[in-house]
Amino acid sequence: MLRAEHRSARGSVSAAPAVAAMEPVQAEDTELGILDRLGSVILLRRDSALFREGDAANCYYKIVSGAVRSCKLLADGRRHITDFFLAGDFIGVDALKTYSCTAEAVNDATLVCYERRDIDALILRSPRVGRFLLSRVCAELSEARCRMLMLGRMSARERLASFLLRIAARSRHQDRDTIPLPMTRSDIGDHLGLRTETVCRTFADLKNAGLIEVASPHELRVLQRQALAALAQGV
């Protein structure tokens, strides 16, 4: 049974230039002002697919708002979410000829789409852009390795702690200790190699231990960052 049901519609592509949407979210972006002129904006509705595993990789994307998940499926529907992408993140940069994951919107999202042929042409003139994209891929690989250690060797509590801190660090909320969780419990489970119920119970667990506070299913607060960080590192 397939868990993920997609509304088959792809995001509607507007032809508008992306400049307005591209205020620099990350430091590196300032180096890449050239990119802004090349992108076009895409709106993606909750649960619709940006691209699927195996599709020809014609575009790179950058997330402006909302969240995207990249996932792989087994034949019988078991799913793994390889990563969540938040505002400012690039997605699809690691593709060779085809995408190695399916990408779907976690909630309604806005992205900028860059044609690969444009970028590849740009790289020839501006090696800095090439180095930047390479650095993104290397960083993702390094992250992936941390994630493998987590999946192979850490307990549910430890997984959840490291997940929360990672999300907290990336979704730069005005309040450092408030963590927005746009995804469902089942998404989190499929990312951490746990079932929904275990994610719930473990949240309850961390709450009872006084490490976090569950404001709502989609927002929680860090109460003891130290303790959480210790857990996340397996100490």
Add this chain to the structure above:
Amino acid sequence: MLRAEHRSARGSVSAAPAVAAMEPVQAEDTELGILDRLGSVILLRRDSALFREGDAANCYYKIVSGAVRSCKLLADGRRHITDFFLAGDFIGVDALKTYSCTAEAVNDATLVCYERRDIDALILRSPRVGRFLLSRVCAELSEARCRMLMLGRMSARERLASFLLRIAARSRHQDRDTIPLPMTRSDIGDHLGLRTETVCRTFADLKNAGLIEVASPHELRVLQRQALAALAQGV
């Protein structure tokens, strides 16, 4: 308790040019003849470290013979082997400033070492080399994602099946169905997120099911490739 004990000695570096050791093992290599002139040969004894997580990344390496494991450790000694590298594989190409994993020899190994500054200079003149290295990193990332799916969602039998087929495909043995396993059961366990005992039992399991034959602890044979492949894909 730390599982991995290293003899502290690094591999001894010989100053000899690498040409002799560099007969092309993979198709892509022929494109990279230029590289051959730049490398120097390294001999690495079993269990000694090539580099450690956090070391400044000054070199790329290519394995000529033997096997190397790349691993990450938690403070309390829990270990994950992110990958095994066999003859023909490149290692360290994904590093940014520092290596994100420790690399150790599984058995006595021969590698070629390329100074990064040499390669980086070469890339400016020959973008083909750059593209090749980028493609290696992307392929590794794609592999890593498959591995995450495996660690998060597959049973011990399925993990072992997919591991065996992957090793079989990469270590091009004259006999397609004979799989050399240079690493220990504990190495395999740390790669698959299982304990040594479970690896043993699962081997026994696959043997009883008639899927494989265990010639010796370090060599086994595939009897039913189809069935093994089905397991590996989670069908």
Add this chain to the structure above:
DNA sequence: CGTCCAGTTGATGTAAATCAAACCCAGTGG
């Protein structure tokens, strides 16, 4: 011949999965 270490096999424990039932809340529609 004893030591050592990787591998194997057996008995028991446990974290997380599975099965099952509420619960909560935002829509929707009578």
Add this chain to the structure above:
DNA sequence: CCACTGGGTTTGATTTACATCAACTGGACG
């Protein structure tokens, strides 16, 4: 305004795959 629906979430009871603890084997080596 309230009953009804349905998706996501939560909590409880039970099962299970794998971990853990423990003991034995067998080859390598001084």
